[in-house]
Each structure stands twice: as structure tokens, then as C-alpha cells.
Amino acid sequence: MAQSIEQLRSTIDNIDQQIVGLLNQRAQTAKQIGSTKTDGVIYKPDRERSVINNALQTSTKALPDSSVETIYREIIAACRNLQQPLKVAYLGPEGTYSEEAARRHCGQTSEFVWASSIGEVLVMAENGQADIAVVPIENSTEGSVSHTLDLLQSTPLTICGEVASPIHHQLLTNTHDIKHIKEVIAHPQALAQCKKWLDTHLPNVTRTPASSNAEAARQAADSTEAAAIAGERAASIYKLAILHKNIEDEPNNTTRFLVLGKNETSATGDDKTSLICTTQNKPGALYRLLEILANQNINIVKLESRPSRQNLWEYYFYIDIDGHKDDAPIQNALEAIKDVTTSTKFLGSYPKGALL
Template sequence: MSEQSSKQNTNHLNPTAASTSDTATDQEFLNQLRHSIDAVDTEIHTLINDRAKLAQQVATVKKEHVAKIGVAAEQNPIFYRPEREAQVLKAVMERNTGPIADEKMARLFREIMSVCLDLEAPQRIAFLGPVGTFTHAAALKHFGKAANTVPMTTITDVFREVEAGTAMYGVVPVENSSEGVVNHTLDGFLSSTLKIIGEVELPIHQNFLVAEHTKVDSLSRIYSHQQSLAQCRHWLDVNFPNVERVAVSSNGEAARRLKNEWHSAAIAGDVAAAEYDLHKLYSNIEDNPSNTTRFLIVGHEAIAPSGQDKTSIVVSAHDKAGALIEILKPLSYHGVSMTSIETRPERPNKWAYVFFIDMNGHIQDVNVSAAIDDIRPLVKDVRVLGSYPKAVL
């Protein structure tokens, strides 16, 4: 009998010995895999720092260029380039081969880019607060967690903060797929010279939150913003029909209130849960799972084409029959696809209105530029609010 056959027979008679041998082999393989992971981690670490060093060099070149120009209006170089970041993130998703999903991979790169931008120039971002709102989540999604996000009390405050230069950019909600347009944001553009430089689309997932000390069996109150309560009405009717629903100024405020109350719960998003250290008793309780809010990024500079862009304009029309049809004809004639249109009163004029129009394409595109030029002689005024990359994530 050979030595190998003898071993096999021995292991057959002694299954414990075979199991021990298999376990040892599995452990060796695990150790090899962990060693490989450590090696890859080291390489990733080095490459991320290499990218950061290149970002620092970009910052140096930009500063030196501004110094050479010596123009007062350009003393602050532009470090954040929305079109460039959109192109990078789209490229990440296009070349991704898995097993990590495209969007998750892009989110990883989003955070790397955020940290690198922070090395170039720390970004102060104003958003409609308080902390923990969906606008806060949109700001973090767009700029990454390395950005310095600062809550503002009102949408008007966000505009003022960016206009004054105290914040580089602002994030404001503009429309919800279930609840419609946010009029305060549209009105903000009527009295502001700020431009739209980007957009964020955020799926709105509502969570039922409790604190560590909450007595779930004794709930008497559920806090949330009135829109969130409306978006979860059916779920609440089924699960907590007899608990009082209290509308507050924001979901962040709803989450904050649980700190000092043992008989209350809140409805809010993931950012609020993390910010206030709350437990998600139930997740995704919204009645409409496809509910999405669109946010706008406002700033001062014009944005170059990214390849997949939108343009927003505001048009002050003459008070006459068929005015809107006249405005829309040039878009159709030049093959420009309109994605949305909203109407707002033109203050302080009585019974006068302006139209906010979003369209596909960039102002530098020949057809978009031609369509807007054809609209100008038909109206009292037309202003381009901005051309900017379509939401990538």
C-alpha cells in the first residue's frame, strides 16, 4: 500500500484528523487572501495619495496663473469644476466592470474627489437647514463629506450667503416628483444674479426613527415635516393610526426633538438618523417608492459643457394671447427638448407672469443658443440662469 493510500485510509478511519487538515488548509487560503487584500490596500493607499498630490499641483498652477494675470476680479481662482467632476464620474461608471455596482463605485470616487478638492481649497457650502434635512443629504451627495456644509434658516438666506461670498456655493430644493415645485427657490432667482451650476436628484426614502430611550409601546407623537407626513400617510394609517402626527419645520428638527422625549418618534432620512444617533425602527416607509426631489446648486461662475447638460432660463412675457406658444415655437424649430416649465408671478407687476424653462443642452450648443436668440425679440426679457451638467449620481 502506498503512503498516500495509507493516509487516505487513516483519515477515513479518523474523520477528526481529516477535518483538522481541511480546516488548516482553509485557514492557509484565508491568510493568503488577507495578505492579497493587504497588498491591494497598500497600492490603493499610495494611488490615492498620488492623486491628492496631483490635485495640490493643480491648485498651485491655478494660483500662479491668477497671480500672473493680476486682474482684481480674478484673484480667487476657481477650484471646483462641475463639468470636470461630472465627466470623471461618468467615466468611472462607464469603465466599471463590477462586482461593485456602477453608482456605488462612483460614490467612492466622489468621496476621493471631495477630499482632494479640500486639499486644493476647502469648500464652504450653504444649504437649506437644519442639519439632517434632505437638502443636507443632497449637499453631501454632490460635494462629498469633506466639504464644509453650513445650514441656513431659509432659501433666501442660502442665496444671500452665496451672493456675499461667505459660501462658495448653495444647495436648494427646486421640485419634488410627488409634491411639485418649490416656489421659494424659483422666486429667489428673480431677485438674484446667481447662476445654476449643477443639480442633484435624490431619491426620498423616509425612515421611522426612535431614540435609544424611546418607549415604542407608549408612542403618543410622531414628528416630521408636513410633506414627509403626507408622503407616508398610508403607512402611518396602517401602522400608527392613533398616534398624533405633528408637523415641524424640517425633518432635521423632527429628529432633534427625540433627544429629550421618550414617547415620540420621527420620520426622516438617513442623514438625520446618523446625525442625531437614532435607530431606524422601519425603513423606506414612503407610500411612493419612486419619490424623488431635485436640488439646484447655485454659484457665480458660468460652467463649460460636460457633454450631457441642461440649460435653465427665465422669460418675462408680454401680456397678450398666445405669448407662451410664441416662446415655445423656437425650441421646437431648433430641435431643443424642453424638460420642464413653471409659471410665477412677476412682482411687483399685477397679473404679469414669468416662465421658468428647463431644456436639454448647453448654451454653447448651436441649437440651444439659436433658440434663445429667437425668443429674445418675442418677450420683454429672457435671462439664462445657467447651463450645467445633468445629475450623474
């Protein structure tokens, strides 16, 4: 005979009591670990990735992997805070997609501070105002964030993690009737990513660029005739209604963010390494660089050229490759690359990020 709803709920109550008991045990153990640490490092993305992978391997798949990872990131954050709260810098103001990505990756109970430019975000982590910085590096439809690529040349920080975050644009407004909207405010990239939807539903409405989607939401909050394109968190912060959900033209719109800090990470078995290389300005220079990677059977995930801004028509190459710097093939390649480049900067080896 099937159990009644009351019996099933009683079973859930008993399970919840066990979960809380185990969470408290985990918290006590985390505090013990914190008291015995000698390096003072509170953010260890390699260890966190290992914990999450163990949970995913144990899962019976009654919950989707994405849900298990989200739950464990919050558990890790809560236990980490018992040792010392993690302070995370992001591109603000509050309500940006950068903040959403930072919160998904680091857990809602971490401390978050924002800056108005990517350069300022990095500086906050460089000078100790934050433990780590979360900055956008590329979007699946708009391509790389050039400013971030250029800043990676000069920052002393190391890439220690990444997170891929789905970008869903919402139409936020104070009105409940789309006919009342006379202006749409958004970051230029968001306007481009929602062009088809806007052309179809709001073809004659003024489109006004803003410095960020959160700033667009702030401006729209003061008007009864304006709408903003932003995320759900911005709607909550600025007390706007979501008039239409997910208005982006590409449903798989995703932005990848880098996590940068002062400490390197250990290999996890599923890592990525990032480099910046400058080659000699002569035929075959890039070919020789790529040949070294090919000879070591190293997969290139991303390759992009950018002006060096030092000499006219001189370019540097930003490269993402599969593997960790401690892997023998990459060690061999990094040594051999020195002979075919005029400069090479190791940016970091870090666990590959999951889509959160």
C-alpha cells in the same frame, strides 16, 4: 484549486497598498494643479463630471455605477481640499435631506454651513460666506419648491450643477415599542409622503408639523412618547433609534437639488440649461416661445408658470431644456427668444445630475 480566504485577503491587502499609493500620486498631482491655477476657482462641476464619467467608462461593472460615482466624489473632494476646502451652504439645521444631498454631491470632507431658509442659503453664497449653495427645486411626488423658483428670479448666482437624491423617511424615536408613540413630528411634506403608512400603523396618533425633519428629530429626542420622520443622518445626530425604515408611500421618492455659485460651467456633452422668461400678455405668446425651441429641436425637460408678483395676473415661465448655452441650437434659440418675450433671464447651463 480555489484560493483560501487567507490568500484572497492577502490579495486584497496588496491591492489596497497599490490603491493608497495611486491615491497619494493623485493627491500630489492635484496640489501641483492648485499651485498653477490662476482663476482661483476650486469647484468645477464640468471637470468633476468628466472625471466621474471617465471612471464609469473604465469600470468593468464589478461595482455598481452608483458606488463608483460615490467613491470618486470622495476622492475628488479630498484632493480639492488640498487646494482649498469647498464651503457649501445648505438648508438646515444639521440632519436635513438638503445636507444629505450636499454631502453626497460635494463629498463628506467639504466644509458645510447651514441657514434656516432657502433665501439665507443663497445669500451666504452671494456674499462669500460659502462657495456654493445647495437648494431643493422639486420633489417627484410633491412637485416644485415654489420659494426656490421665485428666488431664482433675483439671485445673481448661476446654476452650476444639480443632484437628484432619493428621499427615504425613517421613523425615529427613543422607544422600541410603537405602542408607546403618542405623537409623530415631521415637516408637512414628510407627513404627506408617509400618510398611507401612518394611517395603517399609527392611525390615532397626533401628527405635529415641524419646520424641518431635522427639527422634528431634535424635538423627538427630548421625549419618550414622540417619534420623528427624518433621515438616517438625523438619527445619528440626535441619537435616536430607527424604529421603522423607509416608511414613504412612494418607493421612488426623489428630490432634485440645484447647486448655485458665481462661475459658469463648460459644456460636457450631457447638460441642462435653465431659463426664466416673461411673455407678452396676449394670445399665442407662449406658443411662439415654445415654437422657437421646437424649431431648434430642443427638448423641454420642465416648464412651469409662476406669478410674477410685479403686475396683476402676470406670470413668468421657468424652463429647463436639454443642452448647453454654447451649443449652436440653444445659442440660436436664446437670440430668437428675445423677440417674443418681455424679459429673459439665463439661470445657467450645467452637467445633468446622477441619482446619488
